[in-house]
Amino acid sequence: MTTTAASAGLFLCDTCFQLNRADGLRRPACARCGSHLHARKPGSLTRTWAYLIAAAVLYIPANALPVLNSGSLFETQTDTILSGVFYLWRTGSWFLSIIVFTASIVIPAAKLMSLAFLLVSAQARSTWKPQQRAWIFRATHYIGRWSMVDIFVGATLVALVQLQPFASVVPGPGAVFFAAVVIFTMLATNSFDPRLTWDPLDARHG
Numbered sequence: 001m002t003t004t005a006a007s008a009g010l011f012l013c014d015t016c017f018q019l020n021r022a023d024g025l026r027r028p029a030c031a032r033c034g035s036h037l038h039a040r041k042p043g044s045l046t047r048t049w050a051y052l053i054a055a056a057v058l059y060i061p062a063n064a065l066p067v068l069n070s071g072s073l074f075e076t077q078t079d080t081i082l083s084g085v086f087y088l089w090r091t092g093s094w095f096l097s098i099i100v101f102t103a104s105i106v107i108p109a110a111k112l113m114s115l116a117f118l119l120v121s122a123q124a125r126s127t128w129k130p131q132q133r134a135w136i137f138r139a140t141h142y143i144g145r146w147s148m149v150d151i152f153v154g155a156t157l158v159a160l161v162q163l164q165p166f167a168s169v170v171p172g173p174g175a176v177f178f179a180a181v182v183i184f185t186m187l188a189t190n191s192f193d194p195r196l197t198w199d200p201l202d203a204r205h206g
Contacts, residue, residue: 011037044193045123051188052115058181059108065174080174081105104178107143111185114140118192125200137194 005012011022013030020037022028028037066078079087081104088097114136121133 006039011039013037014041040195040199041191041193044191044196045119047191048115048119048188051184051191052112052119055108055181055184055188056112058177058184059112062108062174062177062181063105065177066172067174067178068172078172081178108181108185111140111143111189115185115188115192118197122192122196127200130197130201133197134194137189137192137197141189 005019009021011020011028012018013020013033013035015035016030016033018030018032020028020031022037029035030037063081066080068079068084081100085097085101085105088094088100118133118137118140121128
């Protein structure tokens, strides 16, 4: 039989990460910072679903709308994320093209699918391979910070091109939607309580 921290009366403070003993307390509070203690994040599934749905909706205009608008004396050009990937590939910048494609298209889509899978599994109280699901959550949480590579590349191009006469590069509306997708997926990841993955297993052993 598995003994969990919650069953032993130990609660981790979400504010200062102090481990507290809360046996028999009606409204347990952290001994260090006074924050209310909860065995699990309140409303974790509801808030995570809300952030995830918002990210999924914004993912469409983030890829359909241009992220960069460039111009010179002779021509103007607008690029979406995918057209920028193709342009980098055609001009011989294969490594940069792969980085932008992976960070800006593959990773956000993978995060959306991974979080949806974790949410459905938690709501169904599934006991299927909890270690693998815990690994998926840790990987999703870790790679989230690399999803802004495309925005960083665009910002660098804007800064470099503006130094040249008769040329300009300005961010397009797709960049705003893409940044929103990254923010909402990070909020969804932080809202999900990974301990929900193990709760059905503990109940089965109990």
